[in-house]
Amino acid sequence: MRYPNLRYGNPNEFAYYAVGISNKDMAKRLRRSEKSIKEWLSGKRKMPFWIPELLRLQRMEANERTRQMRMTPIIKRYNLPTAKIVNFRMRAETEMKTLELVRAIKLLQTSHKKPIYFFENP
DSSP: OOOSHHHHHHHHHHHHHTTSSSSHHHHHTTTTOHHHHHHOOOOOHOOOHHHHHHHHHHHHHHHHHHHTTTOOOOOHHTTTTOTTOHHHHHHHHHHHHHHHHHHHHHHHHHHHOOOOOOSSSO
16 A cells, blocks of 8 residues: 555556446446445545555456466567567668568569569469
8 A cells, every 4th residue: 555644545546447447347346336436536535445455456366367377468468569579670670671672673673674583483
């Protein structure tokens, strides 16, 4: 719990865990009314300290469950970029070499009367 007042939960943390979940589903998960969820999200009413803590623990438990079942994490499943897989310099160099090769082939084909084939034409 990283919110200075220990009686109330951090509204930003609650909003983070509530992204993508409807108020109805969140109310069911927390066993509270939809009106309470709506008021907590709008900031009209302060939420109890245990709300963000419970959501954090539920997410940790779900991640641990998927890890134990050896399921792929969401980041890898949807091919979201991470720092490990992106190498822009290498990709740019190979694209430049490919473009140079294509230009050279076009130049060769336009300079000769007959088209040039790089494989045996049956």
